[in-house]
Structures are given as structure tokens and as C-alpha cells.
Amino acid sequence: MLTLKSVNFEQxxxxxxxxxxxxxxxxxxxxxxxTTCDLVLASPEVSxxxxxxxxxxSSYYFxxxxxxxxxxxxxxxxxxxxxxxxxxxxxxxxxxxxLHVEELTPLTDVMSIxxxxxxxxxxxxxxxxxxxxxxxxxxxxxxxxxxxxxxxAYLPGQFVNIEVTIDNQTIIRPYSISSSPTRPYHLSITVxxxxxxxVSNWLQDHLKIGDRVKLIGGAMGRFTCVPNVPKKxxxxxxxxxITPMMSMLRWLQDTLSDCxxxxxxSAATPExxxxxKELEAIADQMPNLRLAVxxxxxxxxxxxxxxRISESMLSIVxxxxxxxxxxxxxxxxxxxxxxxxxxxxxxxxxxxxEESFGGQSLKPTIQVERNGKGSTQKNSASILHFTESDQQxxxxxxxxxxxxxxxAGVQIRHACRAGxxxxxxxxxxxxxxxxxxxxxxxxxxxQEAGYALCCVAYPVDSLEVEA
Numbered sequence: 001m002l003t004l005k006s007v008n009f010e011q012x013x014x015x016x017x018x019x020x021x022x023x024x025x026x027x028x029x030x031x032x033x034x035t036t037c038d039l040v041l042a043s044p045e046v047s048x049x050x051x052x053x054x055x056x057x058s059s060y061y062f063x064x065x066x067x068x069x070x071x072x073x074x075x076x077x078x079x080x081x082x083x084x085x086x087x088x089x090x091x092x093x094x095x096x097x098x099l100h101v102e103e104l105t106p107l108t109d110v111m112s113i114x115x116x117x118x119x120x121x122x123x124x125x126x127x128x129x130x131x132x133x134x135x136x137x138x139x140x141x142x143x144x145x146x147x148x149x150x151x152x153a154y155l156p157g158q159f160v161n162i163e164v165t166i167d168n169q170t171i172i173r174p175y176s177i178s179s180s181p182t183r184p185y186h187l188s189i190t191v192x193x194x195x196x197x198x199v200s201n202w203l204q205d206h207l208k209i210g211d212r213v214k215l216i217g218g219a220m221g222r223f224t225c226v227p228n229v230p231k232k233x234x235x236x237x238x239x240x241x242i243t244p245m246m247s248m249l250r251w252l253q254d255t256l257s258d259c260x261x262x263x264x265x266s267a268a269t270p271e272x273x274x275x276x277k278e279l280e281a282i283a284d285q286m287p288n289l290r291l292a293v294x295x296x297x298x299x300x301x302x303x304x305x306x307x308r309i310s311e312s313m314l315s316i317v318x319x320x321x322x323x324x325x326x327x328x329x330x331x332x333x334x335x336x337x338x339x340x341x342x343x344x345x346x347x348x349x350x351x352x353x354e355e356s357f358g359g360q361s362l363k364p365t366i367q368v369e370r371n372g373k374g375s376t377q378k379n380s381a382s383i384l385h386f387t388e389s390d391q392q393x394x395x396x397x398x399x400x401x402x403x404x405x406x407x408a409g410v411q412i413r414h415a416c417r418a419g420x421x422x423x424x425x426x427x428x429x430x431x432x433x434x435x436x437x438x439x440x441x442x443x444x445x446x447q448e449a450g451y452a453l454c455c456v457a458y459p460v461d462s463l464e465v466e467a
Contacts, residue, residue, distance in 0.1 A: 002053060002060050002086070003103035008043055010096050016210040019053060021107060027055040031094070035133045042134065045069045045095025053086075058106055060086045069095040118150045119184075122218030125150075129211050130186065135274045138193040139240060140204055141178060143186050144213070151184035154219030155226055156251035157244040157327075157355070161415045161423055162189070163214040166202050172216055172415040172423055173199040176243040176329075176355065180250035187215075190274065192240035216415075220422060220441065223327070223355035224248065229259050230325035230351075234318055236309065236338055238266040238330030242274050244355050245329060249289075253282055261289045262318045266309055266330070268297050292317045309338065311345055322347060329355040385464045386410045387429060395463065401426070401433070401454035405467060412454055412467050419456035428452050431463035
């Protein structure tokens, strides 16, 4: 294994890079600006393919392949295509980026371990970031491998809860998986920078190759087209809502599925199309896939569909809409508009699925879950008793249990705050709760056993919960 520390004084950042074998026969790694390189250096002075690291006769060598800005090793310019042996402590300069050789380990010592046959069994899992791909100016894909190595088991379209530490505070957030379970030795999430997005923006700004995160529990969610794949599929997504769709599409491609697929994606501009090159490549390879992309902003270089998804656009892109199973993902506003549109044209909504961490609105009738022995009549002096921390607080009936707990200093593990991830599930010993948004991560068996999702559960009367 070769470990390098990259330093870019102009960009004021450094990273640790570990070049390891991705397959048993690998003895060469490509360095450059392009996202397909083994070591990606996002600096304008670095060529798209700048050089190679070659392992030969128990030594590592650097080769400049004809870069525009050249390469310098310990102050000496490296001629094109002339290998230079790397030693511990060497300083390699590519444009404005400096690479310091931190560690040199013979590959034979690294690859003596066979690939693991162990599968992920929903336990907490420490993962190392092994690759970062810049998909668009504000979207990155983070690829993880488990330590120790295992095979990731999940359904395409599901999500994972990721735990990170920011300013000494442990935070958990759910992210859709963008990779496919047909490629089980790594798991990827694709993250968009968003205003006020604490974890998403932290991942964008601070997570580097070699850093570690923790997956809490196994993959979750019911947004998937397997195991019973419909004969006709329609994927509709907007922005970063393409993430779970990509997981399903990759699975359909890898399994050589012969189902009829139409994929309609909405983006603001051509530069905002996540996975654009891969989508176009898959469409070329899969005769049973029709890909359509629409821009919500006019763009002089765009020759395709323009405008928001409408009834007239659907009639052009997918004339047999009523015969298909529809999967939708995007912002809550986007999904609401698609739901309204499909209902207005008489689409059979039993064939409709959507993915969102925002919850689904219920009918005006309040849903009440009965847990233990409690009264449905509100009491102005109701008490919420957190039994494990032995704290009692006055209930505010319009405040979720999670917020009441936070105000009282009671720690309850949580992530999405929308009833979608199941992280905040607690046992209700006595009393009743109601929901204003559907607790999608709470099964009927959980409800019958007396559990509630405290991020979306409101106390009806006095309540005892295990927290």
C-alpha cells in the first residue's frame, strides 16, 4: 500500500490518500483531475490524466504521461514517460499540488487476505471512504468499503443512516444508496449541497478519502422495485431524487432485466444532470430503456425537453402511462405536483410509490395509536415520564415527543425527524400518541408491540416512554 498526503496551498487543503488494490492483479494507479482516476486531484493545474503510479519489483514508481504542467520530484523535473522510484519522505509536485510519500508497504503484504464472504447483517458498521466523485458542481458521490471487509446486503432503492461527528456532536442522517447490491463490496451515497444542510454540507466540505463514518443498523426503506419487478416501469425524479432511481437502474442493468423502463428526469440545467454520462451509456446498452430528461430553465445548448413535467409531456414520453408502475423521488413539492397530476388523469394510485424523508400527509382525521392504558381525553396537566432517565415534564400537546425530550435534556437517538428512518423508535409503556404525518418506518407489528416514532408522535395525555 502507498500512502500519500496531498497539500494544495492555494486551495488551503490537504488530504490523505491510500492507494490499494481494487482487484488482485492491480499494480498501477492513474493520477489526474478526471473523476475516473484512481487518485483524483481537483486542481486546474493537474491534467485530466497526469501520471501513473506503477508497482514493479517491490518498488513504487511515478511516471508522467505527458501532463501540461509537468511533474517535479524532490525539486527535479521528471521527463515524460521516464519512471522515477519513490522513497519514503519524497515530495512529488503536480501543478500546484504537492504529494508527500507517507508510507510504502509491499503489495504482497496487503493482498494476502481473500475477499470476504461475510454479509452485512444490519449491525452497526464502520466504513472507510475510498473514492469521491464530483458529479455536478454541487453534488458528490462518496464510495465506502467496510472495515473489516464484508459484502453489503440491501435492496436497490433503500437508504442508510450515517453517523458523523461534527464539532464534537454525534449526528445521524439518512441517505439513499446510489450503488447497486449487485456490486456488493462497496456502498455509495450521492449527496447534494443544500442551504442549511448540516451533514450534507459537512460531507461536501470535510469528508476526505481515507476518512471513516459509521452506518447505523442495516439498510432501510420500502422504496424498491424488487423482488417482484413490474413488467413496465416509469421512474420520475428531480434533482438529487435521482439517487435511489440510479440504484434500481443499475440493478436492472446488472441483472439483465427485460422489463420495459421509461426514465423521466427533471433538472434545472444540463450542468445539473447527476450521472449524465452514465445514464446515456446505460441507455445505449439497454434496448428496453427509454431515457428522457427535461430542463426547468431554458438553455441555448439544450436540444431536449424544456419545462416542468406536465400531462402533455407525459403523453409524449410515456403514452402507455396507465399500464405502468410509477416510482417518484424528489422534493416534497415536486412529488406533490406529480401525485396531483397523476390523480387528475385517472392513474391507478395503487401502482404509485414515492420516496421522501419528509413524510406523507394524512387525512384531516387524527390517527391515534393506543399503547398501554391511557385515556383519549386530553388533560391540561398531563405529564410525560421518561422512565430510563427518570425525568418528568409537563406535556405540550402540539409538540412531538422528540422535541419535548430535547428541551428536557433527554437523549433520544434520531436522524430524519420525519418518521421515515425508524431511528427514534421508543417503547411506550403507558398512554397514547397521535400522528399528523405517517410513521412510514413503523411496522404494524411495532405499533402492536407498543412502539412509537417520537419525532412524529404527539402525546394525547399523560405518557410513559422508555428513554
